[in-house]
Amino acid sequence: MKSLPILFVCLLLLTACATGKTPEAGNGHGHLKPHYEHSLFQITEQGLFSVEMLVKGDTMTVGLNDLDLIVHRDVEGNRDVEGAEITVEPWMPTMGHGVKPKPVIVERGAGLYSVKGLKLTMPGLWELRISIRAAGSEDRAVFTFAEVEAPRGPHGATPSTGHDAVSRNLDLSTTRMSGAGRFRVAFESLETSVPLNVIHSWELTVKDQNDVPVRGARITVDGAMPDHDHGLPTRPLVTREIDPGVYLVEGMKFQMPGWWTVTFTIHSGAGDDTVTFNLQL
Amino acid sequence: MMRILMILTAMLLTWAGAGRAGHPDAHVWNMAEVAVLHSLWLGNLPPVPDDPSNAHDLDPRAAALGRQLFFDTRLSANGRVSCATCHIPDKGFTDNLPVAHGIEDSTRRSMPLAGTAYSPWQFWDGRADTLWAQALGPIENPVEHGISRTRCALIVKTAYREEYEALFGLLPDFNEAEYPPLARPAPDDAAIHALWQEMAPEKRRQVSRFYANLGKAIAAFVRTIQPQEAPFDRYVKALFEGDMETMAHTLTPEQAMGLKLFIGRAGCINCHNGPLFTNNDFHNVGVPPRAGFAPDPGRAAGIPLVRENEFNCLGPFSDAAPEQCPELRFMDPDTAAYQGAFKTPSLRNVADRPPYMHAGQFRTLREVLEFYRNTAGTQTAVPGGRPAISHGPLSAVDVDFLEAFLHALSGPIQAPGEE
Numbered sequence: 001m002k003s004l005p006i007l008f009v010c011l012l013l014l015t016a017c018a019t020g021k022t023p024e025a026g027n028g029h030g031h032l033k034p035h036y037e038h039s040l041f042q043i044t045e046q047g048l049f050s051v052e053m054l055v056k057g058d059t060m061t062v063g064l065n066d067l068d069l070i071v072h073r074d075v076e077g078n079r080d081v082e083g084a085e086i087t088v089e090p091w092m093p094t095m096g097h098g099v100k101p102k103p104v105i106v107e108r109g110a111g112l113y114s115v116k117g118l119k120l121t122m123p124g125l126w127e128l129r130i131s132i133r134a135a136g137s138e139d140r141a142v143f144t145f146a147e148v149e150a151p152r153g154p155h156g157a158t159p160s161t162g163h164d165a166v167s168r169n170l171d172l173s174t175t176r177m178s179g180a181g182r183f184r185v186a187f188e189s190l191e192t193s194v195p196l197n198v199i200h201s202w203e204l205t206v207k208d209q210n211d212v213p214v215r216g217a218r219i220t221v222d223g224a225m226p227d228h229d230h231g232l233p234t235r236p237l238v239t240r241e242i243d244p245g246v247y248l249v250e251g252m253k254f255q256m257p258g259w260w261t262v263t264f265t266i267h268s269g270a271g272d273d274t275v276t277f278n279l280q281l
Numbered sequence: 282m283m284r285i286l287m288i289l290t291a292m293l294l295t296w297a298g299a300g301r302a303g304h305p306d307a308h309v310w311n312m313a314e315v316a317v318l319h320s321l322w323l324g325n326l327p328p329v330p331d332d333p334s335n336a337h338d339l340d341p342r343a344a345a346l347g348r349q350l351f352f353d354t355r356l357s358a359n360g361r362v363s364c365a366t367c368h369i370p371d372k373g374f375t376d377n378l379p380v381a382h383g384i385e386d387s388t389r390r391s392m393p394l395a396g397t398a399y400s401p402w403q404f405w406d407g408r409a410d411t412l413w414a415q416a417l418g419p420i421e422n423p424v425e426h427g428i429s430r431t432r433c434a435l436i437v438k439t440a441y442r443e444e445y446e447a448l449f450g451l452l453p454d455f456n457e458a459e460y461p462p463l464a465r466p467a468p469d470d471a472a473i474h475a476l477w478q479e480m481a482p483e484k485r486r487q488v489s490r491f492y493a494n495l496g497k498a499i500a501a502f503v504r505t506i507q508p509q510e511a512p513f514d515r516y517v518k519a520l521f522e523g524d525m526e527t528m529a530h531t532l533t534p535e536q537a538m539g540l541k542l543f544i545g546r547a548g549c550i551n552c553h554n555g556p557l558f559t560n561n562d563f564h565n566v567g568v569p570p571r572a573g574f575a576p577d578p579g580r581a582a583g584i585p586l587v588r589e590n591e592f593n594c595l596g597p598f599s600d601a602a603p604e605q606c607p608e609l610r611f612m613d614p615d616t617a618a619y620q621g622a623f624k625t626p627s628l629r630n631v632a633d634r635p636p637y638m639h640a641g642q643f644r645t646l647r648e649v650l651e652f653y654r655n656t657a658g659t660q661t662a663v664p665g666g667r668p669a670i671s672h673g674p675l676s677a678v679d680v681d682f683l684e685a686f687l688h689a690l691s692g693p694i695q696a697p698g699e700e
Contacts, residue, residue, distance in 0.1 A: 062312060092521075095324070100524040121521045122315055150312035196320070197560050199401070199607045228551070228671055230618075233562045234611040251611025255560040256551045257317075 032074050044139035049073050049081060049132050051141050062120050062150045069113045071132060080111030084134035088115050091127045123149050170259070170278040178273035183207065183214060183266055185275045189252070196257060196281055199234060202249040203242065208270055213245020217268040221249055224261050257281050304534035307541075308525060315520065317544045323514040323692075326556035329398045329504055333601035334411045334594045335497045337448055338504055344697075346444045347502030350495065355436055356420060358384055358427035364416070364499065367391040367425075373630045373694055374506055379571065379641025383425035388574060390641045393634060395694045396627055398504035400561040401608040405623045405639045406583030407563060410609050411599070412503055413496030414592035421465050429465035429473070430492035431455075437495065449494040453487045460484060489591065493598035508557070508629040511692035513540070532689055539686025542679055547653075548672035549683070558628035558690065565621040566670050567656055571640035579639070580619035584612065632688045646687055650680045 032050035034041035040053040052070040069088075071081040086105050091098045103118040120126055126148045131140040175186040186205045191198065206214040223232035236251035254260055260279040266272065310318065319325060337343040350356065351364040362383045368374040374394035376382075381391040389405050397403065403415035419425035420433065434455045437445055446452060464480055467473040477485065512531050519527035532540070543549045552560050563580035570576045587609065592598055594606035603610065613619075623639045637643040643652060654675045675683075 062315075095521065097518065097521055100522045119523050121523050122319060123312070197555055199611065233560075233613060234608075235613045235615075236611055251607055253611075255562040257320075257554060258551070 032072055032079075035070065040143055042141045042143065044132065044141045046139045047074070048137050048139040049134070049141075051130055051132070051143075053128075053143060060120060060126065060145045060148050062123055062148060065118045065120065067115045067118065069115060069130070071111050071113060071134075073134070081132070081134045082109065082111065083107070084113070084132050086113055086133075087131050088118060089129040089131075090118060090120055091129055092122070092124060093127055094125050095122075120148055123147075168259070170280075172278050172280060174277065176275050176277060178266065178275040180271075180273045181209070182271050182273040183268075183275065184209070184211070185264060185266070187249075187262070187277060194252075194254065194279060194281060196254055199251060199253045202252050204238070204247045204249055204264060206245050206247065206266060206268075213243075214266070214268050214270060215241065215244050217241075217247070217266050219247055219249075219267070220265045221252075222263045222265070223252075223254070224263070225256060225258060226261060227259060228256065254279075254281050304538055307534035307537040308528050308532075310520065314541070314544060317550065318517045318520065318540075320554065321513070321544075321550075321556060321558065322517040323508065323510055323556050324518065326396075326399075329507070332398070332412060332500070332504070333605040334599040335413055335500055336600040337494075337497045338412075338501050340448065340501060342444070343448055343498045343501035344505055345502075346441060346448065347498040347500065349441070349444075350499050351502055353440075355440065356426055356428055356433055358423075362426050364419070367419075368394050370694075370696060373634050374696070375634050377635065379636050381425065383419065383422070384427040385424040387422070387424050388577065389639050390636070392624075392626065393630065394503055394506045395508045395629060396557045397506070398500075399557060400559075400624075402561060402563075402583075402587070402624060404583065406579050406586070407624055408583040408586035409590060410587050410593050410606070411496075412500035413493065414590055415496075416499035416503065417492060417496040417592055421467075423469060429463055430495075431460050431464040431477075431488050432462040433495060434460065434488050434491045435462055437491070445494070445498075448498065449491075452491065453484075455488075455491075460488065464488075490598060493592055496592065506694065506696045508627075509693040509695050511629065512536075512689040513686075514692070516540075516689070533685065535682050535685040536689050537686075539682035539684070540689070542675070542683055543686055546673035547675060547679065547683060548670075551671060552625045553628050559625045561624065563619055563622035563624055565619070565623075566653075567621075568623075568638050568642055568652070571642055574640060576621065577623075577639065578620055580622040580624075581616040584614060584616050584619065587612070588614075628687065628690055630691045630694065633691050646684050647680070650683050654680055 032043055034050075034052050036052065036054065038054075038058070040055070042051050043049070044051060050072045052072075054068045054070075056066040056068075069086065071084055071086070072079040073081050084107075088103055088105065089098055099119050099121055101117070101119050104116045106114045106116065108114055118128075124147070126145045128143040128145070129140065130143065131138065174188065175184065177184055184207045188203045188205075189195075190201045190203060204219065206217055206219075208214055219238040221236045221238065223236070225231070232253060233255045234251045234253045236249055236253075238247045239250045240248050242248050258281060260281060261276050262279060263274055263276040265274045332338045351368075354361050354363045354366075356363065366383060367376050367381045368391060369376055375391045378391070380389055381387040392405065397415075398412055401410060403409040403412060404418065409415040409418060417430075420428060421430060434452075435457065438452055438455045442452060460480070461476045463473050464476040465473060466477055480488075516528055516531040516537075519525075519531060528537075543553075552562065552564055554560055563583075565579070587593060590596065594601050594609050595603055599606070632646060635645055637646070637649045643649045653670065653672065656670045
């Protein structure tokens with residue numbers, strides 16, 4: 001847990017820095033610049049304030065988060081913004097909703113504000129919309145967190161609902177060697193991920209042991225759900241070779257969540273072999 | 282003594298009730314569960330997909346004409362049957378009968394229509410792969426509307442000529458002398474089939490082209506029939522927002538416990554997944570045939586029928602290019618694997634529409650759940666069929682919870698311009 005010492009150092013430095021002088025001058029925004037290498041830093045929309053954010057534990061996760069904000073303004077002399085009214089609103093732009101419980105914001109002096117109990121309710125894209133009102137002026141900044149994830153459990157795994165590929169520690173890699181080691185095979189869904197209940201296509205890349213694309217192979221596809229004694233609802237086919245060694249697989253579809261296997265049998269001049277991928281949907 | 286017993290019984294009941302209402306963890310969800318709830322949330326449903334096989338499916342004029350046709354009883358042998366006879370708006374666009382009844386009884390239950398535009402397959406056996414082919418099936422079925430496509434052409438020519446021609450161009454000069462009103466492709470009736478075969482190929486093509494257009498107008502209306510937010514969706518939204526208070530007001534602890542089972546040990550989510558609570562796939566879950574009915578092959582019969590359906594996505598009346606029909610092109614042709622398999626119905630509004638299963642075999646949700654509870658996943662209804670049931674052990678209380686939860690899936694059904 002490398003973040004703990006970093007966090008500790010940050011906490012020591014924060015007070016010192018926020019109360020101390022920041023002698024460096026002169027960038028695009030006057031005197032406003034970050035203090036810490038690993039912080040998130042923004043000038044507010046109208047350029048009135050700077051907001052530097054330090055997330056406890058380094059990353060935002062689903063659940064409760066604590067963070068520190070250092071707020072400065074671009075004036076000569078004391079740049080620490082004190083007595084500001086600050087609100088921090090988490091927002092999911094793709095889902096059009098926020099979070100009802102409000103985080104607690106405590107001013108610790110010299111421009112340092114602690115935000116405690118900031119709740120993010122689900123994984124995905126989040127914005128933190130921060131508004132600052134101080135000395136008769138108001139401005140805002142939006143920090144974006146592209147992929148907020150669930151916190152890692154004690155064994156580094158996401159909690160799961162049942163017997164699935166994740167809890168079985170199966171190899172979920174999308175690049176694998178074929179059974180007899182003849183080919184190196186990789187698949188990629190042409191959707192953003194492998195979707196449930198949507199017919200879609202894959203690209204299958206086949207190379208030999210020397211990393212040379214395998215051209216003109218005959219490939220068949222078979223999918224199965226080992227826990228459910230059935231296969232895919234479709235009969236997918238390799239319909240053409242798009243590029244040397246890159247094959248289009250049409251008609252892929254998965255109709256149940258859980259552990260799936262997809263097996264490709266590859267016949268080529270270099271010999272025959274099969275490769276099986278595990279998927280968790 | 283009797284009095285003491287009664288007091289004791291009352292106390293026990295109160296205690297049991299308090300215990301059940303407690304369920305302190307009912308509204309607590311782990312991250313994996315939250316992700317699953319998100320996948321079921323109606324807010325996660327994409328817009329209705331465009332149907333490339335129907336060039337008119339987005340045209341409001343087609344939907345308006347389709348709506349009129351949907352309710353028009355003239356399109357039937359006895360002048361009393363319309364689409365709405367079995368797909369009744371006030372009953373969630375289905376009826377409350379074990380098997381559909383048009384001109385006579387059919388052999389299967391009327392399917393609900395809300396959200397069906399999302400499905401790649403129509404009917405219990407998926408014998409249509411387009412919404413417009415679905416609309417056309419019952420019209421020529423002798424036990425449903427019982428009317429020929431040729432008679433439909435003659436009716437539309439007088440009743441809807443202007444609306445039809447604005448969409449599809451000039452109607453041919455349909456007349457009874459050259460277009461025998463009974464004529465249709467009729468595998469069930471040799472004499473009527475002969476009438477159809479005696480028509481010139483060009484005239485048959487004209488009638489079938491008209492008939493496809495009729496289906497496309499009805500489909501443009503049916504695609505607008507969509508489920509709306511149910512208590513379950515409000516609950517999930519409140520969960521996203523961390524609003525425990527609204528959660529606790531929206532689902533009872535029993536319903537929340539049922540939801541936990543639904544996505545967990547009861548395994549319902551295996552097939553009833555996604556925002557419409559269906560994977561639109563076909564499964565033999567071992568439901569016995571309706572008393573007095575022969576075993577129904579289900580999807581095993583639907584596979585050849587959809588492939589041969591002249592109104593399918595790859596057919597001469599489809600507006601789609603072949604590459605826009607992947608479901609049909611890559612359909613699993615293994616009929617043996619689909620013996621006795623039927624389409625997974627959506628569970629939205631399921632509590633409002635007994636009886637259940639493809640032939641109304643079960644009168645109540647309770648009966649359905651008890652059937653699943655007692656089905657271990659080894660038996661099949663039809664020899665050679667494959668079982669498709671998988672769940673953990675379920676108690677009678679679990680069934681109570683599941684039943685309570687299913688009531689949380691009922692919301693309004695939207696059908697713009699419905700009568």
